[in-house]
Amino acid sequence: MDCSKGCGLMGAAWIVKDEKGRVLEHSRRVFSDVKFINEAQLRVWLWVLESMKSLRKNKVVFLSTFGDIVEAIEKPALWPTLQFEATEIKRELQSLEAWELRIRLLASVRCASFIAQSVRQLGLMQSNVAAGHPRWLAHMYANERGASDS
Numbered sequence: 001m002d003c004s005k006g007c008g009l010m011g012a013a014w015i016v017k018d019e020k021g022r023v024l025e026h027s028r029r030v031f032s033d034v035k036f037i038n039e040a041q042l043r044v045w046l047w048v049l050e051s052m053k054s055l056r057k058n059k060v061v062f063l064s065t066f067g068d069i070v071e072a073i074e075k076p077a078l079w080p081t082l083q084f085e086a087t088e089i090k091r092e093l094q095s096l097e098a099w100e101l102r103i104r105l106l107a108s109v110r111c112a113s114f115i116a117q118s119v120r121q122l123g124l125m126q127s128n129v130a131a132g133h134p135r136w137l138a139h140m141y142a143n144e145r146g147a148s149d150s
Contacts, residue, residue, distance in 0.1 A: 010030070011029070012029050015133070026133055027051060028128055030126075031043055042088060044066075058096055060099050069085055070102075
């Protein structure tokens with residue numbers, strides 16, 4: 001997720017990989033009129049979950065940089081201020097056959113981060129879903145494959 005406090009414009013992205021780490025699909029979405037970070041995170045989570053259901057992905061491991069939201073879902077007593085968001089997300093998660101949440105640092109999901117940043121930094125305002133990875137990030141995926149082969 002990449003958002004600007006001033007303009008209320010936000011880019012978000014998800015990437016689906018198979019068990020071998022190959023990119024199957026990716027998506028970018030533009031959100032507008034975003035006022036608060038909790039609202040932004042909830043909107044992103046609900047969009048990602050809706051996308052996974054639409055693509056018939058029933059067993060999903062979610063990697064997220066939204067550590068507070070993930071912890072609020074897994075340990076609600078520790079995050080009482082995020083219970084609305086956690087409850088909404090958990091309700092949608094229940095429709096999946098199997099799911100797991102993992103907190104990650106931004107550096108470990110950098111390709112998704114670059115796709116999200118493309119909204120504001122490159123002016124790519126059209127939301128999309130596409131097969132494979134974006135061609136403009138091919139060099140990053142080549143580097144990832146090279147590193148994982150060694």
